[in-house]
Amino acid sequence: MADVFSFRIIATDGAARTGEIVTPHGIVATPAFMPVGTQATVKGLLPDAVRACGADILLGNTYHLMLRPGAKRIATLGGLHRFMNWPHAILTDSGGFQVMSLSELRKVADHGVTFRSHLDGTLVELTPERAVEIQTLLGADIAMQLDECVKLPAPRAELERAMRLSLAWAERSKRAFDQAPPGRALFGIVQGGDDRDLRIESARALTDIGFDGYAIGGLAVGEPQAVMLRTLDEVVPALSADRPHYLMGVGTPEDLIEAVTRGIDMFDCVLPTRNGRHGLAFTRFGAVTLKNARHADDPRPLDESSPCAAARTYSRAYLHHLVKANELLAAVLLTTINLSYYQELMAGLRAAIAAGKLTDYCASVHEGWDRGDIPAR
């Protein structure tokens, strides 16, 4: 029988923790970065390649999958793991975030949110119960409650309204999830924007309901990094220490380091994949824009000592050529290189926390970024 969801902390260093999440589809070493597989694929990469980058878990987007190809269809085909040939863990979001950012004519009510599909204009309703049902059909190892995420800056009244609505939806999600197959997990989502009191209230109320893990939503939505980090400083101590803490939609390599230092265990973000498709590489020496003419004759690889073969093998000149020529392989190689770098960073953080040397490790990472990329002579 498949394992049931559990989380254990192996070591801590300050507020930072390293541990493992057991899921029905394998173990996730934390802190973990989840590549985004929006439409049942991490854009351009075979599942084996995503795994080879070091990922234990992917994120799937409920909003996209419910509209196309449809949750029931995926269930009939054996679930999302089988559909996309990814036998490892999958977390699905609730769909709420994309309803807000992608769909038209959305209308939020206590009952749920009604919207028009961005694909064909169909009117669709998403409720907390339906979001749980869809994620159960997809077969997610970790499901997320439906919440309402507000862009920052926003008036306090608006933040409070969305936070209270998200709390009500959290309760209904929990009840709906009690009927889901055993072994899987449901995470609650802390809202409250940049308001300390609302955040703390949200965190405490969610803890009272009781979830398998706690996510912090509504950050990295337009606010400065300092506001995000201050919010983490305030909120993380209010979360159950023995449950995973997931910072949604974050972030840059620096965001990851800062958040791990503050006790975050899980992340997802489109930056490494989306930026890869747009010609930007993340490396030990900072971000490198491959389109720049300075790379055109540069025979050096992006990082000759990277654990990622693509970063060691292909010259900057070749990557520059592929980007300029708008070749598919540019997206494939740079997505691989970026996901590998993100996973390398997470592995480094895990090892550093286990060794009690997080401060030293972060300093060494910053040293590489500060050195920066050295142009060819």
Add this chain to the structure above:
Amino acid sequence: MADVFSFRIIATDGAARTGEIVTPHGIVATPAFMPVGTQATVKGLLPDAVRACGADILLGNTYHLMLRPGAKRIATLGGLHRFMNWPHAILTDSGGFQVMSLSELRKVADHGVTFRSHLDGTLVELTPERAVEIQTLLGADIAMQLDECVKLPAPRAELERAMRLSLAWAERSKRAFDQAPPGRALFGIVQGGDDRDLRIESARALTDIGFDGYAIGGLAVGEPQAVMLRTLDEVVPALSADRPHYLMGVGTPEDLIEAVTRGIDMFDCVLPTRNGRHGLAFTRFGAVTLKNARHADDPRPLDESSPCAAARTYSRAYLHHLVKANELLAAVLLTTINLSYYQELMAGLRAAIAAGKLTDYCASVHEGWDRGDIPAR
């Protein structure tokens, strides 16, 4: 030291032959299909994946590479093999065909062809000598003479003019190639359209000049398949039997079988790669259009007994979803599946010729195509 170019025939069956071409970058089993790597990449695939499909040799497009990133630049970076991380054999075309099909304001004169780059409008001249020089800079194992290819149907006078010009360019190409590094090969190109006498004259004159191999150009350019096959029946016997015979730009799986039966040893074509990017799969049971709604709920793979993992692993429903969602992975998987099928077909032809069972093999291949793809119940 790297091997020098040679060709030997291992077995024949009727007019068909199987053998091997030795190149400075490895052995090419013939009959061989060369995937097209236009801009120093087979679109969407890592070189290892192309190799895993069974390819011994790739085709590179001189026209594209000379304009971007530039032949001299590739030479400085160590040559095309190193640039694109493909350590196996490479054949480059002369650039002539793309000059005719892609560039603007082209002007053909005895000296060569002048055209405007489709990228930036720069005025460029391509002569037989320059085409050899560029291919030498790229480091091609097999270079092609510059020729003029005429679309069919065309008046005889036009076919004759282009054939004679191509012959004159063949002589100049040969002289220019005598200064190229040893070990590599130069192929002449038979022209003459659908005119038997012109084709025979072209083939004989090229043989008198003496090339390492002989290509048949100017076919699959608008004429019915029957005209192409009749031309092969007429031309191939006029080619040196002990040199490779290369049918340029061909073709469908059926074209390949018919041409191999008539003594062709080498092919290149964009069909498996381009059609793959447009949602069409080549299989043992004919072509399958994955976009069709009938695949939406079909859990079966494209071919459960294919040697290609992608054809065995992913459901039609998943491939359909990726195609509909315009996902990069659709192109990656279908290109892989198509190139694997083409290589599987070539391997089957080689084995059948070696066993003296070509007729039986072709009949069994046709049996699969005639059965066709069976829809889900």
